[in-house]
Amino acid sequence: MPGEAQCVDVGIVGSGIAGSALAAALAGSGLSVALLDRRQGGLDSARGDHIQPAVQPILERWGVLNTLVLSGAEQRHGTRWFDTEGRLLVKIPVPERADCAPAFLYLNHEQIGDVLLTHAVEQGAIDISGISDWSLDRVRGGWQIHWAGAGESGTLRCTLLVGADGTASPVRSKLGVRIDRHRYQYPIAVLYGRLMDTPEMRTLDVHLLHERMVSMIPRTGGGTKIGFPIASDELSMWRNQPESVLHNQLQQWCPNLEFEHLAFGAVYPPVSQQAESYRGDGAAVLIGDARHAMHPARSMGMNTCFRVADRLASLLKGLRAGFAEAELLPLLQTFEQQFDKEVTQRLAENHAAGLQMDTLSGNGFPKLVEQLRSAAENPAISTAMALKAAGLEG
């Protein structure tokens, strides 16, 4: 039996971080919102989990920051860089400024997604998940999506269509939007572990080995996520070998670190991509990885999702429920101009960091080490790095 047609102001395909963030940002605005997703369970745990200090005031405004803390989010106090011998090169602290939080906040990715989506649903957003099939049609003054899944089907009609359906974005393909894409050479492997000695003041620790960059990223409850590039032919070793082999390899890389336990997590093929804006008939916009996928280096992808969702929601909040497409189109133009200003530069910076990490023959990263040594000696350089890492302009 087909479900009843539902009419909403904003229809979002994809309830990952970007879609849920937009729905959370619109909560309480009076606009009606529906999210559609093929997902049946939670989000992938290994992805974005560190919220930049400059982004936290946005989440506070949406009314979700405290819930993240109550859900177990913890604080990270800056980033430390180590050389091939495990010696500290420099610690980049969190800037002390009124316009940002005093620390990074971290929580597992799927929990961040849950907090955002729950907040949106509690404020009236419709959440349709587990859909296996959907089709998109342009109708007068809006869009129509027929969906089916889990023995149910239905029709959603929306005035604004938002594609928040990740890197491969079927919405982007259906709308015929072009993208620029760079595929990095080396996939990123993620392991989960627990260090024997976990300091109380957690930091993200980057080890510049002879051949590759290895990041030790705090997880809640004293855990550590370990991320590093691998060659494709190393994959089966990381995925299939017993835990003792993982210990040996990490011990060789970072002799000062001893792990209580280690387990393989996942492998990601990183890409940098930017989609153009939608220029066809009707009101449609792409957000999140569908619009601006980034390399995992330097914690920027999810944080950019929050910024972009906030910008879009701020513009949409100027409209009344039941708005017409014609009222929306000039606002989307403004959004696209703001997007170009804010995100294009961040993407370029992230791409530079991604290229820096995309090596298995880094030779100790001499240029980067030189830059980090200068930062250790020169507070102006260290401050500029701290502002960038926190999500503030340098």
Ligand SMILES: Cc1cc2nc3c(=O)[nH]c(=O)nc-3n(C[C@H](O)[C@H](O)[C@H](O)COP(=O)(O)OP(=O)(O)OC[C@H]3O[C@@H](n4cnc5c(N)ncnc54)[C@H](O)[C@@H]3O)c2cc1C
């Ligand atoms: C290893 C790794 C570590 C990272 N670490 C960080 C970090 O520390 N900080 C940071 O800021 N960023 C980080 N990122 C980036 C960040 O995770 C992403 O930018 C962010 O999660 C993107 O969210 P999204 O909602 O756009 O996409 P996604 O999370 O991919 O969500 C897309 C949603 O669309 C749904 N979907 C897809 N196709 C369809 C379809 N056909 N029909 C219906 N639904 C569909 C999916 O089920 C999914 O729920 C990391 C990424 C990786 C891979």
